[in-house]
Amino acid sequence: MTRSLRYLGIKRVDLLIGLTVLGWILVVWLMLVGLDAVIQFLRQLRFVGQNGYTVANAAFYVAVTIPRRMYEMYNSAALIGSLLGMGGLAATGELTVMRAAGMSRRRIVMSGMAVVTILVAGVMVMGETIGPIGDQLDQMMQARLRHGEVDAVGSGLWARDGERIINARRTVLTTEHGLAKVQLFDVRIYSLTPDGQLVRFDHAATATHTGDQWVLHDVRSSSIDTTGIHSTTLPSEQWSSRISPRVLEKSMIQPQYLSMRDQWLNMRYLERNHEDATTYAVPFWGRVLYPLNVLVLVACALPMVFGSLRSGTLGKRIFAGILLALAWYFGQQAIVTFGVVNGLHPLLANLLPAIVLAMLAWFYFGLRNGLTRRR
Helix, strand or coil: HHHHHHCCCCCCCHHHHHHHHHHHHHHHHHHHHHHHHHHHHHHHHHHCCCCCCHHHHHHHHHHHHHHHHHHHHHHHHHHEEEEEEEHHHHCCCCCHHHHHHHCHHHHHHHHHHHHHHHHHHHHHHHHHHHHHHHHHHHHHHHHHHCCCCCEEECEEEEEEEEEEEEEEEEEEEEECEEEEEEEEEEEEEEEEECCEEEEEEEEEEEEEEEEEEEEEEEEEEEECCCCCEEEEEEEEEEECCCCCCHHHHHHHCCCCCCCCHHHHHHHHHHHHHCCCCHHHHHHHHHCHHHHHHHHHHHHHHHHHHCCCCCCCCCCHHHHHHHHHHHHHHHHHHHHHHHHCCCCCCCCHHHHHHHHHHHHHHHHHHHHHHHHHHCC
């Protein structure tokens, strides 16, 4: 084992740094995810008793969404855990000994970054597999229990509207005037008699909700009576339905919780139908750049641990790093939204926060090093 590590260029001091950082990341990660899970469970208790919603259902909701919460919390856990791990080594004088032994700051940072990189690879796999599956299970349960008239299965969305059964093979979120709305594709409407006999069948390419009513587009209707089947075709037709778009939106998995594959498929589907795919493009590129954003965030914060370790300012640097995690969370969302609103491609909009952070870190540490050399 030791020979293999030496062959890879890994020394015992690298293991010391890596295991210390790993331990703190796991502790912080567990605390953040656990706190968020408890808060969400308490929020779910408000719905207990509605449409058969029970405490067990609330616990199920929290349990199946934990992988997604772990995915969302990892960047903050990696940042805070890395700073606490390195800060612990600095507080005991071990970083000072490493520096005195000739170990460069870059080597120390890279040893900590190696652990962050390995973990982020696992988090990406989790975020693309069990994370979306858990959210899908949760949304299906929520739809059945809170809105009994709506269900989502493998063949699309199914809903009951009085004596009509509605099936939409694909339900996606689109954007209109900056607002998200639900749009149904490949819609089938089965109209039944009170005794369950089919009397009418309507098929529409799309269904949109405008104002206070639904509109079907490219409609083919077939009515059945004693004389036979009669078919008509219309470019559009008003659809009198009591199905609420808000109910449909709540029964769907939000774009940011889908896997990259599903986000990409919905993007392509909307583009083929000449619809705005921004609703899916923004979270898609956010997932693609997720590893880069995590690594840039940690790499820009770890140098805070170095400096005059005896000056008593180490705690302030670590506290500044924790504030950086909060600033990153809100700043990233603001920068991405600003970029998209101003016509920037979603890829560039998601890349912009990492660029801004890297430039700020380069300017800050460059300026500080320059002042140190002058002294």
